[in-house]
Amino acid sequence: MSKYNRATEGLTIVGDFTDQVKGRTFLITGPSEGGIGAETAISLAHGSAATLILLGRSPAKAESTIEAIRRVDPQVLVKFIQVDLASLKSVREAAQAILQDPAIPKINVVINNAGVMACPYRTTEDGLEFQLAANHLGHFVLTNTIMPKVKAAGAGSRIVFVSSSSHRYNPFRFRDPNFAAPGSYEEAAAYGSSKVAMMLYAVGLKKRLAPYGIHVYTLHPGSISTGLQVHAKSMGLTAMEIWDEASWRCFGMSIAAYRALGTAKTVQQGCSTTLRAALDPDLVNEEGIYLEDANLTTDNRAVKEWATDPELAERCWQTSEELVSEKFSI
Incomplete structure (x- = not known):
């Protein structure tokens, strides 16, 4: 039985797998202050990572994330590489x-961590x-394009995607992925x-990277109050209706009942699942690709x-x- 659970902190994971951190290079999208990406990067600094490549819009x-890393280990x-993931x-x-x-x-x-949630409908320049x-x-194009550098690290390299329990809300919208049909857009459905x-x-x-010994994982970090919820918090009553429906679909209970369970995590607890997916060499012996509460399921x-x-x-x-008008051979 795993010793990790929803209360496990990122620094615990880093401490347990320091040999998987020290001297290695990590790329993380979404390093803004107070977010899971920032906490992931700072935690890795405690393990003496060689290089942290941070990709963000601003x-x-x-x-502040960079300064915190330098305080931990100069x-x-x-x-830092500036990027807008919504712009190809x-x-x-x-x-x-x-x-x-x-x-x-x-x-x-x-570590593909950056994301947006519950945005009002709009389309990108593409x-x-x-x-x-x-x-x-954005992550699809970024990750596929930089793959030569991942392959250069050899077997044991990893690619981690920070997803969400909201994937339970609805399947991928193959028939109209851009919600172009009039009146079809719904914030939670688009996010899911x-x-x-x-x-x-x-x-x-x-599947494509298995012959190279490169492993891929995806995960739900937990319910954490970060800048990701900025749009949801500004929607008022509409937000409550939308997220109550989302809670029923994703957790089988109302949003009020879900919150009453005391499920909120700190960012240190939130980044632990990402870090276990990124670091634990024994995960390859377990079944699955998706982690919750720092465990595969x-x-x-x-x-x-x-x-x-x-x-x-x-x-x-x-x-x-x-959609991106480009083919990739991995």
Whole structure:
């Protein structure tokens, strides 16, 4: 039985697997102050990582994270790369900057953490629904493009996707992924669809990278109050109606009942699942690709089949390539 659970903190994981951190290079998207990505990066600094590559939209929002890393261990090389994951142009530029940087010969672990949630409907400069672009398609292009640097790290490298329990809300919207049909957009449905796409991508990537000994995981970090909820908090009564419905679909209870369980986590507890997915070498001996509360699970109450089905994963890969107008051979 695992010694880890929902109360486990990220620093505990790093302490247990320091040999998987020390001297290695980690890439993390979404390093803004107070978020899971920032806490993940700071925790890795405690394990003497060699290099932390932080990708975010705003250097100013990442500065406090960088300063915290330097306070923990000034020997850690921190590289910030500006990127807007909702812009394919920006993602491709960031990916090329990584590929061309001689100070980044390899990447041992990629942690695709950045995300947006419950945004009002809008499309990106590429004509893509914003949540789908920022949560899935940006990471799809980024990760596939920088793959030579991950392969250079050799067997044992990892790619981790921070998904959500909201993948239980609904399957990926293959028929209209951009919610172009008039009146079809719903904030929670779009968020859930984007997180399912991220998980199906992980399944497809796991299959393609198996011959290289590179492992792929996806996870739900838990309910944590971060900047991710900014849109949901501003929606008032509408938000309560939407998230009550989401709670019934995802947890089988009202949002009030769910909150009464005391399920909220600190960011230290929230980043522990990410860190176990990134670090624990024994995970490869267990079944599954999806983690909750710092443990792998295949329980269909926790992880929906529509998010892990291999055939749907291949369909999602093809759909994603069509949406970004680029094919990838991994």
